[in-house]
Amino acid sequence: MNCKRLLFVFLIFCFYNCGNTVSTESLYSSVEIELIVEDSLLNIRALELTKDKLVAVSSIADVYSFDLNSDSLSKDRFYPDSLNVRALALVADTVFTLSIGSPAYLYKNSELVYHETDSAVFYDSMDFWNSKEGIALGDPIDGCLSILITRDGGNTWHKTPCASLPKTIKGEAAFAASDTNISIVGNNAWIASGGVASRVLFSDDKGLSWEVFDTPIVQGTPTTGIYSIDFYDEHNGYAIGGDYTQPKLNSNTKIKSTDGGRSWRTVNQIGGPGYRSCVQYVPGRRAKDLVAVGFEGIDYSANGGLDWIKLSKTGFYTIRFLNDSIAFAAGKGRLAKLIFD
Numbered sequence: 001m002n003c004k005r006l007l008f009v010f011l012i013f014c015f016y017n018c019g020n021t022v023s024t025e026s027l028y029s030s031v032e033i034e035l036i037v038e039d040s041l042l043n044i045r046a047l048e049l050t051k052d053k054l055v056a057v058s059s060i061a062d063v064y065s066f067d068l069n070s071d072s073l074s075k076d077r078f079y080p081d082s083l084n085v086r087a088l089a090l091v092a093d094t095v096f097t098l099s100i101g102s103p104a105y106l107y108k109n110s111e112l113v114y115h116e117t118d119s120a121v122f123y124d125s126m127d128f129w130n131s132k133e134g135i136a137l138g139d140p141i142d143g144c145l146s147i148l149i150t151r152d153g154g155n156t157w158h159k160t161p162c163a164s165l166p167k168t169i170k171g172e173a174a175f176a177a178s179d180t181n182i183s184i185v186g187n188n189a190w191i192a193s194g195g196v197a198s199r200v201l202f203s204d205d206k207g208l209s210w211e212v213f214d215t216p217i218v219q220g221t222p223t224t225g226i227y228s229i230d231f232y233d234e235h236n237g238y239a240i241g242g243d244y245t246q247p248k249l250n251s252n253t254k255i256k257s258t259d260g261g262r263s264w265r266t267v268n269q270i271g272g273p274g275y276r277s278c279v280q281y282v283p284g285r286r287a288k289d290l291v292a293v294g295f296e297g298i299d300y301s302a303n304g305g306l307d308w309i310k311l312s313k314t315g316f317y318t319i320r321f322l323n324d325s326i327a328f329a330a331g332k333g334r335l336a337k338l339i340f341d
Contacts, residue, residue: 028300028341033314034336036328036335041333045277046086046097047088047330049090052068053090059086061079078109083105084100086176089126089128092131098136104122113156116159121139121141127189133151135184137191149207165210170196172193173193173194174194177228180227185231194224194241195223196222200213200264215239218253223243227242227276230290237257238257238290242275250273254266254267254273280319291327292308293317294317296313297313298314317332325340
């Protein structure tokens with residue numbers, strides 16, 4: 001092969017490869033925290049975003065709406081303050097909220113659309129595939145996780161029978177820590193369980209059928225396992241957790257998948273953050289950049305979750321990204337805008 005042909009091959013290689021790679025250099029070195037609400041009695045574990053609006057719900061059923069265009073904040077209460085609300089979905093301008101314990105109540109704005117009174121009821125998370133089809137997750141009853149599905153825009157919800165779901169292992173449940181036990185991409189849904197057993201349930205047909213996969217994350221006691229799961233695309237996913245009663249322990253608290261959740265491997269096995277309640281991919285970074293939050297601070301990875309740096313000691317329970325430099329986070333005592341730099 002002559003020199004001209006070698007040069008041509010090299011240029012073609014660079015065109016298809018060099019120009020399409022994403023830098024693994026750190027996108028962030030710091031974070032600025034702008035408080036939207038600060039109240040020592042506040043406890044928020046669920047928030048959602050559209051391009052124009054942020055909605056967050058407190059554990060005592062206060063619903064905060066923040067207009068991203070005008071920076072104006074309003075607060076409503078649609079239902080009794082005896083409810084403990086930790087699951088939220090925002091579909092266009094429709095707000096869905098779900099309380100955790102028995103009786104569990106699911107509201108579409110101010111309208112009650114589902115309730116359940118079994119003594120074992122405990123709901124953890126909620127999400128939507130599209131404007132019509134959504135899913136909610138709860139702890140096991142009768143040997144399977146509680147999964148609610150709507151196909152009519154949240155007007156009616158139906159519980160998936162245990163015969164259609166994988167059987168749970170004794171001591172397996174889920175955590176209502178950040179409303180991120182469910183991750184949705186396209187028609188796919190991944191659900192993270194935790195406790196004595198911590199696994200990932202997967203559906204590729206919007207909840208019509210399910211299979212389950214083991215994970216190597218720390219597990220074996222009621223407070224261990226996956227607390228949060230996020231998929232960037234149909235292949236790349238990351239899950240984080242640990243043991244909130246021992247938040248400094250960081251062995252086997254972070255796992256990732258590159259095959260759509262069918263197999264998982266531990267990463268940074270004894271380094272990086274310990275217990276964290278929420279992890280999210282940074283949008284537009286091709287599964288390279290992640291941010292994790294917990295009551296011990298904010299952590300950032302620029303290489304797919306292999307290595308982490310701490311950006312802040314300020315604690316949050318949950319986080320959602322608006323774009324690759326702005327996110328909103330909430331936790332005990334605060335709801336805030338995060339500006340990454």
